[in-house]
Amino acid sequence: MFNYLVRRILSGGVVLGIVSAIVFGIFYILPADPARLSCGKTCSEELILKIRHTLELDQTLPVQYGRYVKGIFVGRTYLKGSPAELKCSAPCLGYSFQTNQPVTQLLKDRLPATASIAFGASILWLLIGLSSGIISALRRGTWVDKLSQGVALGAASLQIYFVGLVLQFIFVNKLAWLPTPGYSSPLHYPLDWAKQMALPWITLAFLLSAIYSRLTRAGMIEIMGEDYVRTARAKGLGNRTIQFKHVLRGAITPIVTVFGLDLGGLLGGAVITEYVFNIPGLGKLSTDAVSNLDLPVITGTVIFSAFFIIVANILVDLLYAALDPKVRIQ
Amino acid sequence: MSKFLEVNNLSISFPTEDGVVKAVDNMSFSLEKGKTLGIVGESGSGKSVTSLAILGLHKGSTAEVSGEILIDGQDINAMAENDVRLLRGKVMSMIFQDALAALHPYYTVGNQIAEAYLVHNKVSKSEAKKRAIEMLDRVGIPEPQKRVDDYPHQFSGGMRQRAMIAMALSCNPSLLIADEPTTALDVTVQAQIIDLLRDLQKEFNTAIILITHDLGVVSETADDILLMYAGKAIEYGTVRDVLQKPQHPYGWGLLTSIPRLTGDPEKSLAAIPGTPPSLISVPSGCAFHPRCSYVKQVGTACSSSIPDLLPVSAGAHHLVRCHLDTAAREEIFRSQVAPKL
Amino acid sequence: MNSILKVEGLTKHFPGNKHSLFGKRDVVQAVDGISFEVAKGEAIGLVGESGCGKSTTGRLTTRLLEPTAGTIQFDGNDITHLSNAQMRPIRADLQIIFQDPYASLNPRHTVGTIVASPFRIGGVEPEGGTKKRVQELLEIVGLNPEHYNRYPHEFSGGQRQRIGIARALALRPKLIVADEPVSALDVSIQAQVINLLKDLQKQFDIAFIFIAHDLAVVRHFAQRVAVMYLGNIVEIADRDTLYSNPKHPYTKALLSAVPEVDPDAVGSRERIRLTGDVPNPINPPSGCRFRTRCWKAQDICASSAPALLQIGTSQVACHFPE
Ligand SMILES: Nc1ncnc2c1ncn2[C@@H]1O[C@H](COP(=O)(O)OP(=O)(O)O)[C@@H](O)[C@H]1O
Ligand SMILES: Nc1ncnc2c1ncn2[C@@H]1O[C@H](COP(=O)(O)OP(=O)(O)O)[C@@H](O)[C@H]1O
Ligand code: SF4
Ligand code: SF4
Ligand SMILES: [Mg+2]
Ligand SMILES: [Mg+2]
Numbered sequence: 001m002f003n004y005l006v007r008r009i010l011s012g013g014v015v016l017g018i019v020s021a022i023v024f025g026i027f028y029i030l031p032a033d034p035a036r037l038s039c040g041k042t043c044s045e046e047l048i049l050k051i052r053h054t055l056e057l058d059q060t061l062p063v064q065y066g067r068y069v070k071g072i073f074v075g076r077t078y079l080k081g082s083p084a085e086l087k088c089s090a091p092c093l094g095y096s097f098q099t100n101q102p103v104t105q106l107l108k109d110r111l112p113a114t115a116s117i118a119f120g121a122s123i124l125w126l127l128i129g130l131s132s133g134i135i136s137a138l139r140r141g142t143w144v145d146k147l148s149q150g151v152a153l154g155a156a157s158l159q160i161y162f163v164g165l166v167l168q169f170i171f172v173n174k175l176a177w178l179p180t181p182g183y184s185s186p187l188h189y190p191l192d193w194a195k196q197m198a199l200p201w202i203t204l205a206f207l208l209s210a211i212y213s214r215l216t217r218a219g220m221i222e223i224m225g226e227d228y229v230r231t232a233r234a235k236g237l238g239n240r241t242i243q244f245k246h247v248l249r250g251a252i253t254p255i256v257t258v259f260g261l262d263l264g265g266l267l268g269g270a271v272i273t274e275y276v277f278n279i280p281g282l283g284k285l286s287t288d289a290v291s292n293l294d295l296p297v298i299t300g301t302v303i304f305s306a307f308f309i310i311v312a313n314i315l316v317d318l319l320y321a322a323l324d325p326k327v328r329i330q
Numbered sequence: 331m332s333k334f335l336e337v338n339n340l341s342i343s344f345p346t347e348d349g350v351v352k353a354v355d356n357m358s359f360s361l362e363k364g365k366t367l368g369i370v371g372e373s374g375s376g377k378s379v380t381s382l383a384i385l386g387l388h389k390g391s392t393a394e395v396s397g398e399i400l401i402d403g404q405d406i407n408a409m410a411e412n413d414v415r416l417l418r419g420k421v422m423s424m425i426f427q428d429a430l431a432a433l434h435p436y437y438t439v440g441n442q443i444a445e446a447y448l449v450h451n452k453v454s455k456s457e458a459k460k461r462a463i464e465m466l467d468r469v470g471i472p473e474p475q476k477r478v479d480d481y482p483h484q485f486s487g488g489m490r491q492r493a494m495i496a497m498a499l500s501c502n503p504s505l506l507i508a509d510e511p512t513t514a515l516d517v518t519v520q521a522q523i524i525d526l527l528r529d530l531q532k533e534f535n536t537a538i539i540l541i542t543h544d545l546g547v548v549s550e551t552a553d554d555i556l557l558m559y560a561g562k563a564i565e566y567g568t569v570r571d572v573l574q575k576p577q578h579p580y581g582w583g584l585l586t587s588i589p590r591l592t593g594d595p596e597k598s599l600a601a602i603p604g605t606p607p608s609l610i611s612v613p614s615g616c617a618f619h620p621r622c623s624y625v626k627q628v629g630t631a632c633s634s635s636i637p638d639l640l641p642v643s644a645g646a647h648h649l650v651r652c653h654l655d656t657a658a659r660e661e662i663f664r665s666q667v668a669p670k671l
Numbered sequence: 672m673n674s675i676l677k678v679e680g681l682t683k684h685f686p687g688n689k690h691s692l693f694g695k696r697d698v699v700q701a702v703d704g705i706s707f708e709v710a711k712g713e714a715i716g717l718v719g720e721s722g723c724g725k726s727t728t729g730r731l732t733t734r735l736l737e738p739t740a741g742t743i744q745f746d747g748n749d750i751t752h753l754s755n756a757q758m759r760p761i762r763a764d765l766q767i768i769f770q771d772p773y774a775s776l777n778p779r780h781t782v783g784t785i786v787a788s789p790f791r792i793g794g795v796e797p798e799g800g801t802k803k804r805v806q807e808l809l810e811i812v813g814l815n816p817e818h819y820n821r822y823p824h825e826f827s828g829g830q831r832q833r834i835g836i837a838r839a840l841a842l843r844p845k846l847i848v849a850d851e852p853v854s855a856l857d858v859s860i861q862a863q864v865i866n867l868l869k870d871l872q873k874q875f876d877i878a879f880i881f882i883a884h885d886l887a888v889v890r891h892f893a894q895r896v897a898v899m900y901l902g903n904i905v906e907i908a909d910r911d912t913l914y915s916n917p918k919h920p921y922t923k924a925l926l927s928a929v930p931e932v933d934p935d936a937v938g939s940r941e942r943i944r945l946t947g948d949v950p951n952p953i954n955p956p957s958g959c960r961f962r963t964r965c966w967k968a969q970d971i972c973a974s975s976a977p978a979l980l981q982i983g984t985s986q987v988a989c990h991f992p993e
Contacts, residue, residue: 226431227428227431227432228432228433230382230387230426230432231426231432231433231434231494232434233385233387234385234387234418234419234423234498235418235419235446235449235497236416236417236419236420236449236450237415237445237449238415238449246434249434249436249437250434250436323436324435324436325435325436325481326435326481329481329483329484372857372859373857472947486948487948489948516720516721516884516949517886517925517928517929518924518928518945519720519948520928520930521928521930521944522945522946524930525944543857543858544930545858546929546931547930549930549932549933549934549937550930550931550937570934573932573934574933574935583859584858584859585932587858587861587862588858588932589861589862589885589887589888589891590890590932591886591887591890591914591926591931592933595890595891595910598869598870599866599891600862601859601860601862601863601865602862603863605827605829605830605860606859671933
């Protein structure tokens with residue numbers, strides 16, 4: 001198991017290296033000139049050259065990439081020797097000259113908002129999705145099942161834009177039960193934090209719990225047909241023990257897998273949600289960076305979300321092993 | 331005195347999109363404690379469906395079950411699910427063909443045996459685990475204290491079936507239904523499992539219903555045999571009667587078609603022509619008539635009326651469902667079947 | 672012996688799992704140094720419990736698998752390491768039938784296409800045309816020639832096995848490897864297929880390697896029988912000798928484990944009950960591989976592997992044969 005873990009982490013590192021190299025390569029061949037962009041409209045060629053030097057854009061691709069990787073591990077210094085020297089300590093993911101901040105700092109500032117959305121929503125959608133899926137599976141064919149699966153089917157086909165804007169219109173603009181979504185620190189203003197996050201949570205959870213509900217229902221129904229569930233009945237176990245100890249336990253593994261990957265994906269930036277509700281998270285950071293063509297930030301956010309997805313993959317595999325003795329003991 | 335298990339006129343059907351599957355049609359049989367009944371038939375003849383009904387496991391499904399299933403006088407078919415549940419595992423229990431699929435892959439073998447014991451006994455978890463170890467030891471698992479914490483996939487095929495038996499017998503039930511318990515196993519392991527079942531039966535005086543398609547296995551274990559074809563009992567009697575003096579043309583076909591370790595290997599096997607029918611459109615009259623070589627001797631009755639399950643001769647306990655009259659049957663058996671056995 | 676197939680020291684080791692990052696990979700010793708011969712037109716049976724290497728042997732001899740070691744001579748030619756292209760002309764003479772009649776037939780092809788596939792692959796145009804020949808073949812295996820345009824799912828298990836047999840027969844092979852051809856079938860159908868194969872064997876003088884785990888089935892088909900245990904052949908003898916006078920302890924135990932249909936014979940035979948299970952082919956016992964379950968094992972059985980030696984008319988691999 002330990003060997004397996006080491007292997008997974010090493011290969012995760014390799015994947016991350018490849019992703020970053022690709023992102024780097026793409027931006028290198030992109031026609032947009034970051035130096036010109038960060039300089040503004042009225043800019044002399046001389047200045048552009050200087051900026052290009054500052055950003056180290058006058059180096060070859062391998063050199064740029066090498067320095068970038070080195071920056072991640074040991075940090076780097078821009079404009080070395082000049083009075084405007086900029087220290088970017090490890091892990092340095094580049095420097096945004098448009099905002100005059102190290103990318104790492106930007107990511108750090110934006111992560112809490114994204115994490116708030118992701119964790120809050122995921123708890124909500126797990127609760128709703130699992131419980132409605134379980135109830136549907138147990139009451140298969142009854143009106144409860146038909147209703148919940150009907151809602152789930154409808155919800156799964158909706159878009160965050162639509163649901164988000166409708167909910168915002170109702171609860172913020174019309175009823176005024178909730179403040180405009182945004183982000184406050186949960187440490188200092190927990191109540192504001194929760195109120196402002198409520199809409200993003202509900203929107204995401206509404207859509208995702210539909211998927212989880214259907215997944216849970218289908219999984220449980222499949223497991224109910226397994227031989228070992230028949231064995232459980234033949235032993236004289238009660239219905240509740242059969243459904244929760246035997247059926248749910250058998251059905252949970254794929255749900256956990258999907259959950260891990262969804263959560264990992266969201267942590268890299270709940271892009272649409274943040275955009276719709278204008279929340280200063282990683283997703284918003286990257287959309288803004290894209291519209292400003294702030295290449296260091298785009299690179300940073302892509303690598304950062306790749307990092308989350310890879311970590312989530314490794315964790316899911318570990319969880320898989322924890323859940324399935326056949327994987328654990330071989 | 332009534333027998334421990336009595337099944338009267340049991341019929342089971344499944345409504346499906348393609349039509350009604352008449353899986354079991356008007357079956358009756360009985361069994362005493364300490365005895366073994368072998369139910370024999372080809373795949374799809376309704377053996378498993380019958381055995382599930384005895385445990386009341388069709389309750390809550392689409393199956394329509396009619397008739398009586400009396401265990402110690404109580405009718406399982408008339409009882410509510412919750413009352414039958416209390417009998418499962420305690421009065422009657424079951425083991426299955428595919429032990430790997432029948433054990434939960436995510437719980438240890440010990441946990442699953444202890445669970446079976448805990449449902450019906452007010453004991454602590456550690457006592458239940460002790461019982462699991464004791465049962466594993468009893469069914470011949472080496473180092474049971476260690477193996478009790480193994481998962482099913484860590485056991486070999488034979489050990490898994492032993493673990494299933496340990497689980498089924500943990501509450502000392504009076505009836506054990508073994509649905510093809512050795513079909514998936516190799517012969518040497520099959521022999522071990524058969525021996526084990528026999529020993530346990532002697533020790534606990536369990537009634538056993540052994541379902542199989544292997545005539546050798548019933549011959550070595552059963553007292554009575556019930557032969558099924560297309561959902562119906564077509565022959566019923568003691569092992570000796572049915573295997574040595576079979577009376578139904580299908581039974582003749584089966585007994586002369588199986589390869590054996592004795593006799594002339596160069597003689598070709600007396601195969602039964604055709605294939606078993608679909609249970610959605612069972613042939614009219616005697617379901618075996620499209621494959622039977624004796625229809626000519628009987629005439630149109632074979633395809634027009636369903637024969638009853640009747641004693642082969644007045645007062646006999648050997649029953650057969652065939653229109654051939656006793657004299658004709660005995661003549662055919664003597665001249666055509668016996669020489670091939 | 673005028674042999675069609677001669678196998679010597681045939682070995683197949685499969686790569687198994689790896690347990691640590693830099694550790695060695697396990698080696699599954701599925702078949703380990705077996706030697707046997709099949710005469711022209713002879714039916715030889717290969718029996719043993721599941722996992723003993725029967726299917727692997729069948730796939731090696733038909734070159735569906737690459738041997739790890741040993742040689743295979745077919746009809747006088749060494750085919751041990753022939754490439755797929757080099758094997759193509761030989762395939763006409765060397766066919767295989769599988770256990771699962773459904774999995775081995777392409778569900779999207781008609782019966783006609785399936786049975787004709789050897790003609791297509793071999794680039795052969797049979798006399799009188801492919802369709803006519805295919806219909807003849809269907810008739811030979813007891814199927815209705817008019818079922819030419821039907822699909823495999825429209826047939827029962829026994830009929831599907833007949834389709835597989837018709838395909839194997841198409842090019843009039845000299846040797847057919849039949850890997851558990853009747854194991855998936857019900858008893859009444861099993862007899863039909865055994866009879867059919869036996870008739871074909873006699874009629875066309877085809878040599879057979881008939882693989883099965885059921886000793887009684889093999890007895891009705893093969894003139895000579897080889898018994899395998901954990902990747903080795905432990906005994907080869909003609910049928911009558913093997914069944915009436917087994918010399919290897921394992922053969923004896925295997926025979927005594929077969930349940931007896933006749934209630935009067937139950938208990939009259941000697942009962943040998945092996946304990947435990949077949950060991951793992953990744954780490955087989957030293958010396959004689961059967962020693963962990965053998966009631967006659969002595970020290971020498973653990974230290975030296977018995978060779979397959981001639982004893983009377985049998986070949987036996989045991990230090991203390993019966
Ligand atoms: N739940 C079900 N729905 C519809 N048909 C069923 C169901 N269970 C079993 N059957 C049918 O009942 C027949 C008898 O099945 P079974 O008792 O499993 O046969 P076997 O004798 O092989 O154990 C088969 O034709 C099978 O397809
Ligand atoms: N492709 C494979 N990779 C690894 N092991 C294999 C493979 N095929 C077969 N084996 C192993 O080789 C042994 C012999 O298998 P097989 O020839 O299929 O046995 P049999 O047909 O006698 O049941 C078994 O232990 C099996 O698990
Ligand atoms: S009733 Fe007729 S068809 Fe049926 S078994 Fe008897 S003789 Fe054959
Ligand atoms: S060599 Fe030894 S262990 Fe092997 S079969 Fe013979 S007596 Fe038994
Ligand atoms: Mg069955
Ligand atoms: Mg095989």
